[in-house]
Amino acid sequence: xxxxxxxxxxxxxxxxSEGASGLTGLWRLRRPVIDxxxxxxxxxxxxxxxxxxIARGADGAVWMIYEYCKGCGICSEVCPSKSISLVKEG
Amino acid sequence: xxxxxxxxxxxxxxxxxxACSGCASALSTRIxxxxxxxxxxxxxxxxxxxxxxxxxxxxxxxxxxMNTAFAATAATASGIVAGLEVKGRKGITVMGWAGDGGTAxxxxxxxxxxxxxxxxxxxxxxxxxxYMNTGTQSSSATPRGAKTTTxxxxxxxxxxDVPEIMIAxxxxxxATACAAYPLDFAEKVSKAMKLKGLKYIHLLSPCxxxxxxxxxxxxxxxxxxxxxxxxxLYEWEGGKYTLTGPSKGLIDKAKRRPLKxxxxxxxxxxxxxxxxxxxxxxxxxxxWEAMKKKLGA
Amino acid sequence: xxxxxxxHAVSYGVRAARAEVIAAYPITPQTQIIEKLxxxxxxxxxxxxxxxxxxxxxxMSACIGAEACGARTFTATSSHGLAYMxxxxxxxxxxxxxxxxxxxxxxxxxxxxxxxxxxxxxAQRDSGWIMMMCGSAQEAHDTTxxxxxxxxxxxxxQPVMFGLDAFSLSHTxxxxxxxxxxxxxxxxxxxxxESLPVYMDPDNPVTFGxxxxxxxxxxxxxxxxEAFGRAKGVIEEAAKDLSNATGRKQHGLIEDYRSSDAEVxxxxxxxxxxxxxxxxxxxxxxGIKAGMVRVKTIRPFPGEEIAxxxxxxxxxxxxxRDYSYGFGGIIGREAASYLxxxxxxxxxxxxxxxxxxxxxxxIAEDALASAERGELGIEKWWGMRGFEG
Numbered sequence: 210x211x212x213x214x215x216x217x218x219x220x221x222x223x224x225x226s227e228g229a230s231g232l233t234g235l236w237r238l239r240r241p242v243i244d245x246x247x248x249x250x251x252x253x254x255x256x257x258x259x260x261x262x263i264a265r266g267a268d269g270a271v272w273m274i275y276e277y278c279k280g281c282g283i284c285s286e287v288c289p290s291k292s293i294s295l296v297k298e299g
Numbered sequence: 300x301x302x303x304x305x306x307x308x309x310x311x312x313x314x315x316x317x318a319c320s321g322c323a324s325a326l327s328t329r330i331x332x333x334x335x336x337x338x339x340x341x342x343x344x345x346x347x348x349x350x351x352x353x354x355x356x357x358x359x360x361x362x363x364x365m366n367t368a369f370a371a372t373a374a375t376a377s378g379i380v381a382g383l384e385v386k387g388r389k390g391i392t393v394m395g396w397a398g399d400g401g402t403a404x405x406x407x408x409x410x411x412x413x414x415x416x417x418x419x420x421x422x423x424x425x426x427x428x429x430y431m432n433t434g435t436q437s438s439s440a441t442p443r444g445a446k447t448t449t450x451x452x453x454x455x456x457x458x459x460d461v462p463e464i465m466i467a468x469x470x471x472x473x474a475t476a477c478a479a480y481p482l483d484f485a486e487k488v489s490k491a492m493k494l495k496g497l498k499y500i501h502l503l504s505p506c507x508x509x510x511x512x513x514x515x516x517x518x519x520x521x522x523x524x525x526x527x528x529x530x531x532l533y534e535w536e537g538g539k540y541t542l543t544g545p546s547k548g549l550i551d552k553a554k555r556r557p558l559k560x561x562x563x564x565x566x567x568x569x570x571x572x573x574x575x576x577x578x579x580x581x582x583x584x585x586x587w588e589a590m591k592k593k594l595g596a
Numbered sequence: 597x598x599x600x601x602x603x604h605a606v607s608y609g610v611r612a613a614r615a616e617v618i619a620a621y622p623i624t625p626q627t628q629i630i631e632k633l634x635x636x637x638x639x640x641x642x643x644x645x646x647x648x649x650x651x652x653x654x655x656m657s658a659c660i661g662a663e664a665c666g667a668r669t670f671t672a673t674s675s676h677g678l679a680y681m682x683x684x685x686x687x688x689x690x691x692x693x694x695x696x697x698x699x700x701x702x703x704x705x706x707x708x709x710x711x712x713x714x715x716x717x718x719a720q721r722d723s724g725w726i727m728m729m730c731g732s733a734q735e736a737h738d739t740t741x742x743x744x745x746x747x748x749x750x751x752x753x754q755p756v757m758f759g760l761d762a763f764s765l766s767h768t769x770x771x772x773x774x775x776x777x778x779x780x781x782x783x784x785x786x787x788x789x790e791s792l793p794v795y796m797d798p799d800n801p802v803t804f805g806x807x808x809x810x811x812x813x814x815x816x817x818x819x820x821x822e823a824f825g826r827a828k829g830v831i832e833e834a835a836k837d838l839s840n841a842t843g844r845k846q847h848g849l850i851e852d853y854r855s856s857d858a859e860v861x862x863x864x865x866x867x868x869x870x871x872x873x874x875x876x877x878x879x880x881x882x883g884i885k886a887g888m889v890r891v892k893t894i895r896p897f898p899g900e901e902i903a904x905x906x907x908x909x910x911x912x913x914x915x916x917r918d919y920s921y922g923f924g925g926i927i928g929r930e931a932a933s934y935l936x937x938x939x940x941x942x943x944x945x946x947x948x949x950x951x952x953x954x955x956x957x958x959i960a961e962d963a964l965a966s967a968e969r970g971e972l973g974i975e976k977w978w979g980m981r982g983f984e985g
Contacts, residue, residue, distance in 0.1 A: 218793075219692055219753060219793035219819060220691060220692050220793040220794055220804070220816060220819075221355045221356070221804075221805075221808045221812065221816050222355075222356075222794070222802040222803065222804055223352070223354075223355045223356050223357055223358035223802060223803040223804075223806050224356060224357060224358065224802060224803075225313065225357075225358055225359070225360055225361045225801055225803075226313065226315075226357040226358065226359070227313045227314060227315050227359075228313075228314070228315030228357075229313065229315055229316055229317070229352065229353040229354075229357035229358055229359045230315055230316055230317035230353035230354070230357075230359075231315065232315065233314070233315050233316070233317075236320060237320075251303075252303055253303070256303055256306070256330075256481055256482075257326065257481065257518060258326070259318060259320075259321060259322045259323065259325040259326035259329070259517075260314045260315075260316070260318070260325065261310040261312060261313065261314045261329050262314040265308055274314055276314075276315065277314035277315040278314075279319075279320035279321075280320060280514075281320040281321035281507075281514035281515060281517070282321070282513070282514055282515030283321055283514070283515055283517055283518055285515060286515045286516070286518060286519060287518055295515075337798055337801075338798045339798060340665075340796045340798065342661070349805075349806065349807075350807070352803055352806035352807070353806065353807065354806065354807045354808065354809055355806060355807065355808045355809070355812065358802075358803035358806055360801065360803055361801055362798060362801050363796045363797060363798060363801040363802055363803070363804075364802075364803040364804065364805075364806070365661065365664055365794075365796055365804055365805065366803070366804060366805030366806055367657060367660070367661075367687070367805070368653075368657070368683050368684060368687055370653060370683075371653065371654070371657035371683075371684060371687075373654075374619075374649060374651075374653070374654030374655075374657035374658050374661070375657045375658065375660060375661040376661060377619075377647055377649070377654070377657075377658045377661065378617065378619060378647065378657060378658030378659060378660060378661025378662040378663075378664075378665075378669075379661035379662065379664065379665055379796060380661075381617045381619075381645045381647055381658065381661070381662045381665075381667065382616075382617055382661060382662035382663065382664065382665025382666060382667040382669075383665050384645060385616040385617055385644070385645050385662070385667050386616075386665060386666045386667055386789075388665065388666075391798060408650060408651060408654075409650065409651070409653070409654045409657065411650065412649060412650030412651070412654055415650075416647070416648065
C-alpha cells in the first residue's frame with residue numbers, strides 16, 4: 210500500500226518511529242532520578258510524562274527512558290512519595 | 300470511571316517527538332490515543348501538533364495522521380468520515396486535533412459547518428491560549444490580560460467561549476477538560492468515542508514557553524486554573540450541564556482559590572495591574588454565577 | 597439523446613463515473629451541477645454521499661479526506677469559489693489526490709460579474725492539477741468521465757479540473773448523448789485504493805503531510821513533474837479509448853480543425869471555439885486558408901502539439917479570454933514560448949463579452965494583414981469601446 214508499482218513512494222509518507230525527532234534526551238538540562246526504595250509504584254509519573262518516556266515493568270517498577278526524556282521535571286512534581294529527584298546534567 | 304489501571308501501557312504516540320519539554324498537548328495526545336486505540340485516524344491542521352510530529356520520514360504516531368490546512372480540520376474529518384462510510388470501513392474513530400487558533404479563529408467556520416451537519420467524529424481543541432507554534436501571538440482564545448507578542452501590554456479582550464458556541468450547535472456531547480487532569484480528560488474521550496455525531500472537547504493546555512512558567516509546573520499551573528475557577532471542568536449532554544472533577548466542589552466562591560494565585564504563576568501575567576486582576580476575578584465570578592444558573596443550582 | 601445544459605451534462609457524467617463522495621457549495625453559475633447531483637442521490641438514481649459543506653475551502657478539504665479513505669470524489673465550483681478554495685486546490689495537487697472538479701468559468705470581481713472568463717481557472721495553473729477546458733455540453737459530459745480515468749491512472753495520480761464557460765456552456769441546453777453506464781464502467785475501472793498515494797489505514801499507519809525538509813522536497817516535487825510528463829500520453833490514450841467506446845470523437849490535448857494547410861490559425865479555447873470553427877469555414881469559403889487549434893488541455897500544456905499544428909501558418913492568432921496583468925494573455929504567452937514564429941495575441945471576451953463568428957473572422961484577417969506587414973508578437977485588446985455612450 211502507498212507504493213507505486215516501482216516500489217517507490219509517490220508522496221512523502223512518514224512511518225511510526227521512536228525518536229522521530231532524534232534522541233531528544235540530549236535536550237535535557239536536568240535528569241530525573243528515581244529512588245526505587247521510596248517509589249510506591251503508583252505510576253503517576255508514567256501517567257503525566259508528556260513524552261511517554263517513563264517505562265513500566267511487569268512488576269510495577271518504573272524507569273526513565275533517558276534517550277528521550279527531555280527533563281521537564283513534571284514526574285518529580287507529581288510524585289506523591291517524592292521519590293524522583295532532578296539532578297543537573299553534565 | 301477511568302482509572303490509571305484502565306490505560307493501556309502501550310504508547311500510540313511515541314517518545315522522541317518534537318514537542319517542547321513539558322508540553323501539555325503532547326501529554327494529552329498520548330492520553331487520548333490510549334483511549335481511542337489503534338483503530339483511529341487523526342486529522343491535524345497547522346498548529347503545535349503538526350510541528351510535534353517532526354520531519355519526514357518519521358512520525359511519532361502509531362495511528363494514521365492526515366495533516367491538513369489551518370482552517371480545514373473539521374472539513375477534512377467530514378470527508379474522512381464520508382469516505383469510510385461509502386467504502387463500508389467500520390470501527391474506525393476519526394479525531395480532529397487542533398489548537399485554539401485553528402479552532403476559535405481560522406477553523407471555526409468549518410467546525411461550525413461540521414457541527415451543524417453533526418458529522419461523526421471527535422473534535423478536540425487543545426487550547427494553549429495563543430498561536431504558540433509561531434511564537435505566542437494572541438488568538439481569540441487568549442485570555443484578557445495575558446501578554447503575547449501581538450499584545451505586549453496584555454490582551455484587552457476576553458477569551459472567546461468556544462465550548463458554549465459548540466453547545467449552541469446542540470451536539471451530542473460537549474466537554475471541557477484540562478491537561479492537568481488526564482484521567483478526567485480520558486473519561487471524556489471515552490464517553491465521546493461511544494457516541495455518534497460530532498463530539499467536542501475543549502482541553503486547556505498549559506504551555507510552559509508561551510505562558511512563561513517552568514516546565515515542571517505544567518500540572519500545577521493547570522490545576523491552579525481549575526482550582527481558582529478560571530477554567531471550569533464540565534460536560535454538556537442532552538441539554539444538561541454537569542461539573543466534573545474538582546470543579547464539582549467549587550460552586551461556592553469560598554472554595555475557590557483567588558485568581559491571582561493562578562496569574563502569579565505565569566510570566567504572561569507579570570506586572571498585571573491590581574485593577575486588572577480584580578476585573579479578571581470578577582469575570583471568573585460572573586462566569587460561575589452563569590454556570591450556577593445553567594446547572595440549576 | 598436528451599436535451600441538457602452543460603451543467604447537467606456534467607452531473608450525468610459524475611453519475612456515469614460512479615463518484616462516491618460529493619462535497620460542494622453553491623455558486624452561480626455552477627449551482628445546477630450540484631443541484632442535479634443532489635437530486636440524483638436523493639431520488640436513489642445515484643449511490644453517493646453528498647456533503648453539504650459550508651464553503652468551497654471545506655468542499656475541497658472534504659474531498660481530500662474522502663479520497664484518502666479510498667472514495668472517488670467530485671466537487672464543482674466557479675470563480676470566487678475556486679479562489680476561496682485555492683489553498684486546498686494546492687493541497688490536493690501536491691498531495692496527489694486524484695479528485696475531479698468541474699469549474700464553471702466566471703469573471704472574478706470586483707465589480708461583481710457572473711459572466712464568463714477563463715482567468716479564474718488559469719490562476720490555479722501551478723497547483724499540480726491537470727487542467728482541461730471543454731468546448732460543448734457533450735464534451736463536458738464526456739470529459740467528466742475521462743477526467744477520472746486520467747486522474748486515477750497509476751502513471752498520473754494527480755487531480756483533474758475541467759472548465760466550462762459560464763452560461764454560454766453551463767446554461768445552454770444542447771442535444772446530449774449520455775454515456776451508457778456499461779460503457780462508462782468498461783472505460784473507467786473502480787478506484788483501486790492500493791494505488792492511491794495517500795491512503796488512511798489504521799492497519800498500515802502512515803503520517804501524511806508532516807514537515808519535509810529542503811533535503812527531500814525537490815525530489816517529491818520532481819515526481820509530480822514526471823507524472824505530468826506521462827500525463828500527455830495518458831490523456832491521448834483516454835481520449836482514444838473513449839472515442840472508441842462512445843463512437844464520438846474525443847479530444848485529448850488539442851483539437852485541430854482544418855489547420856494542416858492553413859496560412860492563418862486561430863488558437864482558441866472553451867465555448868467560443870464553436871464560433872471560431874464557423875469563422876474558419878466562412879474564411880475558407882472566401883478563399884482564405886484559415887484553421888483553428890483548440891486548447892483542450894491546459895496542464896500539461898500542449899506546447900509541442902500546438903507548435904506542430906501551426907508550423908506552416910504565416911500568422912497565428914491566439915485568443916485569450918483571460919489576462920495576466922503585467923504579462924499578457926496567459927495562453928498566448930505560454931503558447932508563444934513553443935512557437936518559432938511570434939504569434940499575435942488577441943485579448944477578447946473579458947468579463948463575458950461575446951466573441952462572435954464575425955470577431956473570429958476579423959481577428960484572422962487582422963492577424964494575416966499584420967503578419968504581411970511583419971508586425972508579429974503584438975498584443976491587441978479586441979473590440980474596445982471606450983467609456984462614453
